[in-house]
Amino acid sequence: MKKRFIALALAVPLHLLALEPKEIYTQAADAYKAKDFQTSYTLFSKLYMTHLRDVDLNFKFGISAYEIGNYEMALAAFERVEMLQPSNLRNKLEKARTFFMLKMYEDAELTFKEVLSNPLLPQNVRKNIELYLSRVIKEQKKSFTYVTLNLNTLYDSNVNSAPIDDTYNIGITEYATAEEKSDGALETSISVVNIYDIGKANGFALKNRASIYLKRHFEEDEYDINYFSYMPSLLYKYTKYTFEMALGADVMTLGDKSYLQTLSLMPRFEYEHTKTLRSMVHFKYQVKDFQQSAQKDLDANHYELSYSLQSILSPRSYIQANITGVQEKKKHGTRVDVNYDEYKFDVVYANQFTPLYGAELYAQIRERKYDDYSTLFSSTRDDLSKSIGVGMSVKVFENLLLRLNARYDKVDSNQNVFSYEKQTLSAGVVKTF
Structure with missing residues (x-):
């Protein structure tokens, strides 16, 4: 002793x-x-x-x-x-x-x-975990794949984004606006992520992400959506720095018709100031190609620059603020609702209160200013939108969660035919494989 x-x-x-x-x-x-x-x-x-x-x-x-x-x-x-x-x-x-x-x-x-498997996990933290997993699976001499399945039932109070006002004016003539259509829908989304380490620790990894989103309305089937996305990316991490270069290809159908195809390029950079404070920047260039002749003049080049600041408030909670600037420029045609500049600010707060219960709060304000003058309304369109949402997750079984969400959106436009509001409620399950 x-x-x-x-x-x-x-x-x-x-x-x-x-x-x-x-x-x-x-x-x-x-x-x-x-x-x-x-x-x-x-x-x-x-x-x-x-x-x-x-x-x-x-x-x-x-x-x-x-x-x-x-x-x-x-x-x-x-x-x-x-x-x-x-x-x-x-x-x-x-x-x-x-x-x-x-x-x-x-x-x-x-x-x-x-x-x-936690849906409240920030996307940048998710990417860092995927990088660690790529090293784990490299040691095990295999690639890592995980699948996330979401099944939701949803209620939308204004499926067709009908105007708030009952009438709108063109010149001295008054016209009736469309009536709101409320409806329920079933949503299904599947995301498959594969990641493979191709370097040493703090090195490169290849990531492939494919996702499918299906939305089926109970009555208003002309608003049904099929959405397919594929995004390969190269990840690189060095000490406090993370860089990702992603390509994207998207296909969307609306109702029973082919609607939109896009190609995109998105570099993303993240810097870890401290263990609890991170900055993230991304730039996105996207080409939009509408498939129906009636929408061909909507074809556009999309530019997006975003900065995010994330603070880990506790081991169970975080808050993140995002500032994003967007610009779209039409490729051809004379439509006045294509060229615009947009600025948006949003905040998300999430807290995993207990092993079973977690919650998320979301708020956004967005201003969109169109470039072209509308002779129909004798003005240049300017929209201001506000959104607020709340979500809750409940762990039912291992890797199976119940999700409840509520959201309110309102758009105010100087051209009142584009002003609308809606409430959305959803309940569903999230399963990770």
């Missing part, structure tokens, strides 16, 4: 032995914040045995152990946190990373998949 005490005394600086636990924790937290993980590990190791139920202390102790290569101790700390706080997504991610470093590849894959 005396030898053990001497060894411990030699391992810990003498000036730390006289410190009170509160002082030790303060110094450990300061060292952790400064990324001096060797010091924070040494200090936290003096405290954790008497603070086994302290989530914050054990999580920071686990991170410190991970960063200095003591993966067994890190895993034990993350497992303690999981017992105390099962809904802590950040802890699950760190636990999965630790499994990988311990070459426990099957456990790492299962844990990453568990996090991926």
Whole structure:
């Protein structure tokens, strides 16, 4: 016993032995914040045995152990946190990373998949998990594929986006507007993602994503949608930087007719300022090709530039703000409803309150200004739209979630025939394979 005490005394600086636990924790937290993980590990190791139920202390102790290569101790700390706080997504991610470093590849894959099944997960975090998974599957000498299936029933109070006003004027003549059509619909969407690592850690990965979206109205079948999308991309990650170059091809039918085909190019960049703050930028160029002769003059080139700032508020919640500028330019024709500039700002907040329940809030404001003067309405069209939504997820079984959503949209236009509002309610299930 005396030898053990001497060894411990030699391992810990003498000036730390006289410190009170509160002082030790303060110094450990300061060292952790400064990324001096060797010091924070040494200090936290003096405290954790008497603070086994302290989530914050054990999580920071686990991170410190991970960063200095003591993966067994890190895993034990993350497992303690999981017992105390099962809904802590950040802890699950760190636990999965630790499994990988311990070459426990099957456990790492299962844990990453568990996090991926959460619909509240931000898209950029999802991409980072996919990159980690690509390394896991490379070690297992296989490619990784996961499938997400959504089945929803939906109610739309204004399927045809009918105007708010009963009449509109052209010159001195008054015309009646279309009546609102409310209807229910069944929605089905399937997304298949395959990812394969083609480099070393913090290197390249190939990602292929194919998705199908089907919408079938109960009565208004002229608004039925079939949508098919394929997006291959090349991902590259280096320390705090992530870059993605994506190509896209989309095909859409409306009712029983072919409606739209598009091709797109989208580079995306992400920078991790801190563990809880990230910036994301993407540019998108898209060519729109309408398939019916009546819509050919809608053919356009679409340009989009977006900046997003994401803050991880806690291991279970985040908030993200997005600012996007859009421009569309017609390829031919004289239609006045094609060329426009658009600016939109939206915010999303998500919180996984418990292992079973999560919620999401969404709000957006968007202004669209058209370039061309309308002689019909004696003005240039200007639309202002506002949207707000709330969603809730309930875990039913492993990898099976119940989703409830409600959304309200309103568009105010200086040409009142384009002003409308609608409410949308949906309920469905999400299954990840």
